[in-house]
Amino acid sequence: MLNIQVTRTTAPKQKPQDETKLGFGKIFTDHMFLMDYTAGEGWHDPRIVPYGPLPMDPATTVFHYAQEIFEGMKAYRTADGSVQLFRPDCNASRMQDSADRLCIPKIPVEDFVQAVEAIVDIDRDWVPHTDGASLYIRPFVFATDVGLGVHASRHYLFVIICSPSGAYYAEGLDPVRIYVEDEYIRAAPGLTGFTKCGGNYAASIKAGELAEEKGFSQVLWLDGVEKKYVEEVGSMNIMFKIDGKIYTAACTGTVLPGVTRRSIIELLHDWGYEVVEGKLAIADVMKAADEGKLEEVFGTGTAAVVSPVKELDWEGKVALIGGGKIGPLTQKLYDTLTGIQWGKLPDTKGWTVKVEPRY
Numbered sequence: 001m002l003n004i005q006v007t008r009t010t011a012p013k014q015k016p017q018d019e020t021k022l023g024f025g026k027i028f029t030d031h032m033f034l035m036d037y038t039a040g041e042g043w044h045d046p047r048i049v050p051y052g053p054l055p056m057d058p059a060t061t062v063f064h065y066a067q068e069i070f071e072g073m074k075a076y077r078t079a080d081g082s083v084q085l086f087r088p089d090c091n092a093s094r095m096q097d098s099a100d101r102l103c104i105p106k107i108p109v110e111d112f113v114q115a116v117e118a119i120v121d122i123d124r125d126w127v128p129h130t131d132g133a134s135l136y137i138r139p140f141v142f143a144t145d146v147g148l149g150v151h152a153s154r155h156y157l158f159v160i161i162c163s164p165s166g167a168y169y170a171e172g173l174d175p176v177r178i179y180v181e182d183e184y185i186r187a188a189p190g191l192t193g194f195t196k197c198g199g200n201y202a203a204s205i206k207a208g209e210l211a212e213e214k215g216f217s218q219v220l221w222l223d224g225v226e227k228k229y230v231e232e233v234g235s236m237n238i239m240f241k242i243d244g245k246i247y248t249a250a251c252t253g254t255v256l257p258g259v260t261r262r263s264i265i266e267l268l269h270d271w272g273y274e275v276v277e278g279k280l281a282i283a284d285v286m287k288a289a290d291e292g293k294l295e296e297v298f299g300t301g302t303a304a305v306v307s308p309v310k311e312l313d314w315e316g317k318v319a320l321i322g323g324g325k326i327g328p329l330t331q332k333l334y335d336t337l338t339g340i341q342w343g344k345l346p347d348t349k350g351w352t353v354k355v356e357p358r359y
Protein backbone atom coordinates (compact mmCIF):
# COMPACT_ATOMS: atom_id res chain seq x y z
CA MET A 1 0.00 0.00 0.00
CA LEU A 2 1.49 3.34 -1.06
CA ASN A 3 1.63 6.21 1.42
CA ILE A 4 0.80 9.00 -1.04
CA GLN A 5 1.68 12.55 0.07
CA VAL A 6 -0.72 15.15 -1.33
CA THR A 7 0.03 18.80 -2.07
CA ARG A 8 -3.06 20.50 -3.46
CA THR A 9 -2.90 23.32 -5.96
CA THR A 10 -3.51 26.81 -4.64
CA ALA A 11 -4.46 28.00 -8.13
CA PRO A 12 -7.12 25.66 -9.56
CA LYS A 13 -7.56 26.04 -13.32
CA GLN A 14 -10.83 26.89 -14.98
CA LYS A 15 -12.64 23.75 -16.09
CA PRO A 16 -13.78 23.45 -19.71
CA GLN A 17 -17.06 25.29 -20.29
CA ASP A 18 -18.26 23.19 -23.21
CA GLU A 19 -17.70 19.47 -22.69
CA THR A 20 -18.83 18.72 -26.24
CA LYS A 21 -15.69 20.42 -27.62
CA LEU A 22 -12.95 18.87 -25.50
CA GLY A 23 -11.06 17.16 -28.33
CA PHE A 24 -8.58 14.48 -27.24
CA GLY A 25 -5.68 15.05 -24.82
CA LYS A 26 -5.57 18.84 -25.05
CA ILE A 27 -6.57 19.98 -21.55
CA PHE A 28 -4.98 18.75 -18.32
CA THR A 29 -6.31 18.65 -14.77
CA ASP A 30 -5.02 20.41 -11.65
CA HIS A 31 -2.77 17.63 -10.31
CA MET A 32 -0.40 14.86 -11.32
CA PHE A 33 0.93 11.77 -9.58
CA LEU A 34 4.70 11.24 -9.31
CA MET A 35 6.83 8.40 -7.90
CA ASP A 36 10.60 7.93 -8.14
CA TYR A 37 12.66 4.82 -8.60
CA THR A 38 16.24 4.47 -7.47
CA ALA A 39 18.24 1.28 -8.01
CA GLY A 40 18.84 -0.40 -4.65
CA GLU A 41 15.93 1.46 -3.04
CA GLY A 42 13.01 0.61 -5.34
CA TRP A 43 9.96 2.79 -5.99
CA HIS A 44 9.65 5.57 -3.42
CA ASP A 45 8.10 8.95 -2.63
CA PRO A 46 4.65 8.53 -4.15
CA ARG A 47 3.06 11.98 -4.26
CA ILE A 48 0.34 14.05 -5.85
CA VAL A 49 1.35 17.61 -6.66
CA PRO A 50 -0.01 20.49 -8.74
CA TYR A 51 0.20 19.75 -12.49
CA GLY A 52 3.25 21.42 -14.00
CA PRO A 53 6.57 21.11 -15.86
CA LEU A 54 9.15 18.50 -14.91
CA PRO A 55 12.62 20.09 -14.81
CA MET A 56 15.13 17.79 -16.51
CA ASP A 57 18.78 17.80 -17.43
CA PRO A 58 19.30 17.82 -21.22
CA ALA A 59 21.38 14.63 -20.85
CA THR A 60 18.50 12.69 -19.25
CA THR A 61 18.64 9.32 -20.99
CA VAL A 62 15.00 9.19 -22.06
CA PHE A 63 15.65 12.11 -24.46
CA HIS A 64 18.35 10.14 -26.23
CA TYR A 65 17.47 6.47 -26.06
CA ALA A 66 13.70 6.52 -25.46
CA GLN A 67 13.54 4.16 -22.49
CA GLU A 68 9.88 4.93 -21.85
CA ILE A 69 6.54 3.13 -21.56
CA PHE A 70 2.97 4.33 -21.09
CA GLU A 71 -0.64 3.30 -20.65
CA GLY A 72 -4.01 4.71 -21.69
CA MET A 73 -7.15 4.37 -19.59
CA LYS A 74 -10.29 6.33 -18.76
CA ALA A 75 -12.48 7.36 -15.81
CA TYR A 76 -16.23 7.59 -16.49
CA ARG A 77 -18.95 9.49 -14.65
CA THR A 78 -22.08 7.47 -14.02
CA ALA A 79 -25.66 8.79 -13.78
CA ASP A 80 -25.51 8.96 -9.95
CA GLY A 81 -22.43 11.21 -10.15
CA SER A 82 -19.92 8.57 -9.06
CA VAL A 83 -16.73 7.88 -11.00
CA GLN A 84 -15.49 4.51 -12.24
CA LEU A 85 -12.52 2.93 -14.01
CA PHE A 86 -12.57 0.12 -16.56
CA ARG A 87 -10.37 -2.93 -15.88
CA PRO A 88 -7.47 -0.93 -14.37
CA ASP A 89 -5.72 -4.16 -13.35
CA CYS A 90 -5.38 -5.06 -17.06
CA ASN A 91 -3.51 -1.80 -17.73
CA ALA A 92 -1.35 -2.39 -14.67
CA SER A 93 -0.29 -5.84 -15.83
CA ARG A 94 0.23 -4.74 -19.42
CA MET A 95 2.52 -2.00 -18.11
CA GLN A 96 4.49 -4.69 -16.30
CA ASP A 97 4.93 -6.57 -19.58
CA SER A 98 6.08 -3.37 -21.30
CA ALA A 99 8.44 -2.65 -18.38
CA ASP A 100 9.99 -6.08 -18.64
CA ARG A 101 10.79 -5.63 -22.36
CA LEU A 102 12.17 -2.10 -21.90
CA CYS A 103 14.29 -3.04 -18.83
CA ILE A 104 12.21 -0.74 -16.62
CA PRO A 105 11.48 -1.80 -13.03
CA LYS A 106 7.91 -3.08 -12.65
CA ILE A 107 5.32 -1.27 -10.60
CA PRO A 108 3.24 -3.69 -8.50
CA VAL A 109 -0.30 -4.01 -9.93
CA GLU A 110 -1.96 -2.90 -6.67
CA ASP A 111 0.32 0.19 -6.42
CA PHE A 112 -0.44 1.18 -10.02
CA VAL A 113 -4.20 0.86 -9.43
CA GLN A 114 -3.98 2.73 -6.11
CA ALA A 115 -2.06 5.59 -7.77
CA VAL A 116 -4.62 5.84 -10.60
CA GLU A 117 -7.51 5.82 -8.13
CA ALA A 118 -5.83 8.51 -6.01
CA ILE A 119 -5.20 10.99 -8.83
CA VAL A 120 -8.68 10.44 -10.28
CA ASP A 121 -10.19 10.92 -6.81
CA ILE A 122 -8.32 14.20 -6.24
CA ASP A 123 -9.28 15.51 -9.69
CA ARG A 124 -12.75 13.88 -9.75
CA ASP A 125 -14.47 17.20 -10.50
CA TRP A 126 -12.66 17.11 -13.86
CA VAL A 127 -14.41 13.90 -14.94
CA PRO A 128 -16.83 15.15 -17.64
CA HIS A 129 -20.59 14.96 -17.14
CA THR A 130 -21.40 14.89 -20.86
CA ASP A 131 -22.29 11.77 -22.86
CA GLY A 132 -19.30 10.41 -24.77
CA ALA A 133 -16.73 12.43 -22.81
CA SER A 134 -14.49 10.94 -20.10
CA LEU A 135 -11.29 11.59 -18.19
CA TYR A 136 -8.42 10.12 -20.22
CA ILE A 137 -5.65 8.89 -17.91
CA ARG A 138 -2.06 8.69 -19.10
CA PRO A 139 0.33 6.81 -16.78
CA PHE A 140 3.95 6.73 -18.02
CA VAL A 141 7.41 5.76 -16.80
CA PHE A 142 10.70 7.01 -18.16
CA ALA A 143 14.44 6.77 -17.50
CA THR A 144 15.89 9.71 -15.59
CA ASP A 145 19.61 8.88 -15.37
CA VAL A 146 21.78 11.70 -16.65
CA GLY A 147 24.44 10.60 -19.14
CA LEU A 148 24.91 9.36 -22.66
CA GLY A 149 25.88 5.73 -22.13
CA VAL A 150 23.43 3.21 -23.57
CA HIS A 151 22.41 1.17 -20.52
CA ALA A 152 19.32 0.53 -18.45
CA SER A 153 18.85 3.60 -16.29
CA ARG A 154 19.23 3.35 -12.50
CA HIS A 155 16.57 6.03 -11.91
CA TYR A 156 13.02 6.38 -13.25
CA LEU A 157 9.99 8.58 -12.79
CA PHE A 158 6.41 7.26 -12.84
CA VAL A 159 3.92 9.99 -13.74
CA ILE A 160 0.15 10.00 -14.15
CA ILE A 161 -1.59 12.92 -15.86
CA CYS A 162 -5.29 13.23 -16.71
CA SER A 163 -7.12 14.94 -19.53
CA PRO A 164 -10.88 15.46 -19.89
CA SER A 165 -11.42 14.24 -23.46
CA GLY A 166 -14.02 13.55 -26.12
CA ALA A 167 -13.73 11.25 -29.14
CA TYR A 168 -10.21 10.41 -30.39
CA TYR A 169 -11.15 10.81 -34.05
CA ALA A 170 -12.58 14.09 -35.28
CA GLU A 171 -15.11 11.86 -37.11
CA GLY A 172 -16.50 10.66 -33.72
CA LEU A 173 -18.54 7.53 -34.49
CA ASP A 174 -18.57 8.27 -38.23
CA PRO A 175 -16.65 5.58 -40.11
CA VAL A 176 -13.01 6.38 -41.00
CA ARG A 177 -10.83 5.74 -44.08
CA ILE A 178 -7.72 3.64 -43.47
CA TYR A 179 -4.61 3.35 -45.65
CA VAL A 180 -2.99 -0.09 -45.69
CA GLU A 181 0.72 0.63 -45.30
CA ASP A 182 2.85 -1.39 -47.72
CA GLU A 183 6.25 0.26 -47.30
CA TYR A 184 6.95 1.03 -43.64
CA ILE A 185 6.47 -1.48 -40.82
CA ARG A 186 5.55 -1.02 -37.16
CA ALA A 187 6.80 -4.23 -35.59
CA ALA A 188 8.66 -7.47 -36.21
CA PRO A 189 9.17 -10.60 -34.13
CA GLY A 190 11.58 -9.96 -31.25
CA LEU A 191 11.01 -6.19 -31.26
CA THR A 192 8.68 -4.14 -29.05
CA GLY A 193 5.36 -4.35 -30.93
CA PHE A 194 3.49 -5.86 -27.97
CA THR A 195 4.55 -3.07 -25.61
CA LYS A 196 3.19 0.41 -25.19
CA CYS A 197 6.48 2.25 -25.59
CA GLY A 198 6.82 5.71 -27.05
CA GLY A 199 9.35 4.42 -29.58
CA ASN A 200 6.68 2.32 -31.34
CA TYR A 201 4.65 5.46 -31.91
CA ALA A 202 7.66 7.57 -32.96
CA ALA A 203 8.46 5.03 -35.67
CA SER A 204 4.85 5.09 -36.88
CA ILE A 205 4.52 8.85 -37.35
CA LYS A 206 5.96 9.10 -40.86
CA ALA A 207 3.49 6.62 -42.36
CA GLY A 208 0.66 8.27 -40.43
CA GLU A 209 1.53 11.72 -41.75
CA LEU A 210 1.77 10.49 -45.35
CA ALA A 211 -1.61 8.77 -45.01
CA GLU A 212 -3.18 11.90 -43.52
CA GLU A 213 -1.89 13.95 -46.45
CA LYS A 214 -3.84 11.56 -48.69
CA GLY A 215 -7.01 12.05 -46.62
CA PHE A 216 -6.87 8.91 -44.47
CA SER A 217 -7.38 8.90 -40.69
CA GLN A 218 -4.69 6.30 -39.98
CA VAL A 219 -2.71 3.42 -41.39
CA LEU A 220 -3.31 -0.31 -41.06
CA TRP A 221 0.00 -2.03 -40.39
CA LEU A 222 0.89 -5.32 -42.03
CA ASP A 223 3.27 -7.85 -40.48
CA GLY A 224 6.89 -6.74 -40.65
CA VAL A 225 8.28 -9.89 -42.28
CA GLU A 226 6.09 -10.63 -45.31
CA LYS A 227 3.95 -7.45 -45.36
CA LYS A 228 1.07 -9.79 -46.01
CA TYR A 229 -0.99 -10.18 -42.84
CA VAL A 230 -3.06 -7.49 -41.08
CA GLU A 231 -1.84 -6.49 -37.62
CA GLU A 232 -3.16 -3.25 -36.09
CA VAL A 233 -3.99 0.38 -36.77
CA GLY A 234 -2.00 3.35 -35.39
CA SER A 235 -4.02 3.80 -32.23
CA MET A 236 -6.23 0.71 -32.09
CA ASN A 237 -6.53 -3.01 -32.75
CA ILE A 238 -8.66 -3.93 -35.74
CA MET A 239 -11.34 -6.57 -36.38
CA PHE A 240 -12.97 -7.80 -39.59
CA LYS A 241 -16.42 -9.40 -39.87
CA ILE A 242 -16.27 -11.69 -42.88
CA ASP A 243 -19.20 -13.97 -43.71
CA GLY A 244 -20.44 -13.92 -40.12
CA LYS A 245 -17.10 -14.62 -38.39
CA ILE A 246 -14.83 -12.10 -36.68
CA TYR A 247 -11.12 -12.10 -37.50
CA THR A 248 -8.35 -10.24 -35.70
CA ALA A 249 -4.57 -10.58 -35.45
CA ALA A 250 -3.33 -12.81 -32.63
CA CYS A 251 -1.24 -11.24 -29.88
CA THR A 252 1.96 -13.16 -30.55
CA GLY A 253 4.49 -10.41 -29.94
CA THR A 254 3.97 -7.87 -32.69
CA VAL A 255 0.48 -6.62 -31.80
CA LEU A 256 -0.56 -4.59 -28.77
CA PRO A 257 -2.74 -6.71 -26.45
CA GLY A 258 -5.52 -4.14 -26.17
CA VAL A 259 -7.74 -4.08 -23.08
CA THR A 260 -10.66 -3.03 -25.31
CA ARG A 261 -9.73 -5.75 -27.84
CA ARG A 262 -9.87 -8.38 -25.12
CA SER A 263 -13.19 -7.05 -23.76
CA ILE A 264 -14.77 -6.98 -27.21
CA ILE A 265 -13.68 -10.57 -27.86
CA GLU A 266 -15.31 -11.60 -24.56
CA LEU A 267 -18.56 -9.87 -25.56
CA LEU A 268 -18.48 -11.49 -29.01
CA HIS A 269 -18.01 -14.93 -27.45
CA ASP A 270 -20.93 -14.26 -25.08
CA TRP A 271 -23.09 -13.43 -28.09
CA GLY A 272 -22.13 -16.68 -29.82
CA TYR A 273 -19.79 -15.29 -32.49
CA GLU A 274 -16.80 -17.25 -33.67
CA VAL A 275 -13.69 -15.09 -33.21
CA VAL A 276 -10.59 -16.18 -35.11
CA GLU A 277 -7.38 -14.78 -33.62
CA GLY A 278 -4.70 -15.51 -36.17
CA LYS A 279 -3.16 -14.61 -39.51
CA LEU A 280 -5.47 -12.85 -41.94
CA ALA A 281 -3.94 -11.88 -45.29
CA ILE A 282 -4.82 -8.41 -46.54
CA ALA A 283 -5.37 -10.00 -49.99
CA ASP A 284 -8.13 -12.16 -48.44
CA VAL A 285 -9.73 -9.09 -46.86
CA MET A 286 -9.82 -7.35 -50.25
CA LYS A 287 -11.13 -10.53 -51.91
CA ALA A 288 -13.90 -10.78 -49.29
CA ALA A 289 -14.82 -7.16 -50.07
CA ASP A 290 -15.00 -7.97 -53.81
CA GLU A 291 -17.25 -10.94 -53.07
CA GLY A 292 -19.52 -8.89 -50.82
CA LYS A 293 -18.47 -10.88 -47.74
CA LEU A 294 -16.60 -8.13 -45.87
CA GLU A 295 -19.52 -7.13 -43.68
CA GLU A 296 -17.95 -4.85 -41.08
CA VAL A 297 -14.53 -3.53 -40.07
CA PHE A 298 -13.90 -1.76 -36.77
CA GLY A 299 -11.05 -0.69 -34.55
CA THR A 300 -10.93 -1.13 -30.78
CA GLY A 301 -8.92 0.90 -28.28
CA THR A 302 -9.20 2.90 -25.07
CA ALA A 303 -9.01 6.22 -26.89
CA ALA A 304 -10.75 4.99 -30.05
CA VAL A 305 -13.40 2.90 -28.13
CA VAL A 306 -15.07 1.02 -31.06
CA SER A 307 -14.45 2.88 -34.33
CA PRO A 308 -16.08 1.85 -37.58
CA VAL A 309 -13.99 1.73 -40.77
CA LYS A 310 -15.63 2.54 -44.10
CA GLU A 311 -12.72 2.16 -46.51
CA LEU A 312 -9.42 0.29 -46.85
CA ASP A 313 -6.94 1.24 -49.58
CA TRP A 314 -4.19 -1.23 -50.44
CA GLU A 315 -1.84 -1.07 -53.40
CA GLY A 316 -4.29 1.01 -55.42
CA LYS A 317 -7.28 -1.25 -54.65
CA VAL A 318 -10.18 0.09 -52.61
CA ALA A 319 -12.50 -1.90 -50.33
CA LEU A 320 -15.69 -0.06 -49.43
CA ILE A 321 -17.39 -1.35 -46.29
CA GLY A 322 -21.03 -1.17 -45.24
CA GLY A 323 -21.97 1.57 -47.70
CA GLY A 324 -19.99 4.05 -45.58
CA LYS A 325 -22.23 3.48 -42.54
CA ILE A 326 -21.54 1.93 -39.15
CA GLY A 327 -22.51 -1.76 -39.18
CA PRO A 328 -25.08 -3.23 -36.76
CA LEU A 329 -22.54 -5.37 -34.86
CA THR A 330 -20.11 -2.46 -34.52
CA GLN A 331 -22.94 -0.29 -33.17
CA LYS A 332 -24.05 -3.01 -30.73
CA LEU A 333 -20.48 -3.46 -29.47
CA TYR A 334 -20.06 0.29 -29.06
CA ASP A 335 -23.38 0.60 -27.20
CA THR A 336 -22.67 -2.36 -24.93
CA LEU A 337 -19.09 -1.42 -24.09
CA THR A 338 -19.83 2.25 -23.45
CA GLY A 339 -23.02 1.23 -21.61
CA ILE A 340 -20.93 -0.80 -19.15
CA GLN A 341 -18.22 1.87 -18.91
CA TRP A 342 -20.68 4.68 -18.13
CA GLY A 343 -22.73 2.47 -15.79
CA LYS A 344 -25.83 2.51 -18.00
CA LEU A 345 -25.81 -1.27 -18.40
CA PRO A 346 -25.25 -3.81 -15.62
CA ASP A 347 -21.61 -4.84 -15.29
CA THR A 348 -22.08 -8.60 -15.09
CA LYS A 349 -18.37 -9.19 -15.64
CA GLY A 350 -16.95 -7.11 -12.80
CA TRP A 351 -15.02 -4.92 -15.23
CA THR A 352 -15.70 -1.58 -13.54
CA VAL A 353 -14.07 -0.28 -10.36
CA LYS A 354 -15.68 2.58 -8.47
CA VAL A 355 -13.28 5.35 -7.36
CA GLU A 356 -14.29 5.89 -3.73
CA PRO A 357 -13.83 9.39 -2.30
CA ARG A 358 -10.84 9.07 0.00
CA TYR A 359 -8.95 12.34 -0.37
Ligand code: COI
Pocket (backbone or CB within 6 Å): 071, 072, 073, 234, 235, 236, 301, 302, 303, 304
Ligand atom coordinates in the same frame (compact mmCIF):
# COMPACT_ATOMS: atom_id res chain seq x y z
C1 COI B 1 -5.10 4.53 -26.04
O1 COI B 1 -6.03 4.08 -26.71
O2 COI B 1 -5.22 4.77 -24.84
C2 COI B 1 -3.80 4.82 -26.62
O3 COI B 1 -2.85 4.85 -25.90
C3 COI B 1 -3.70 5.15 -28.04
C4 COI B 1 -3.03 6.46 -28.15
C5 COI B 1 -1.87 6.39 -29.01
C6 COI B 1 -3.95 7.58 -28.39
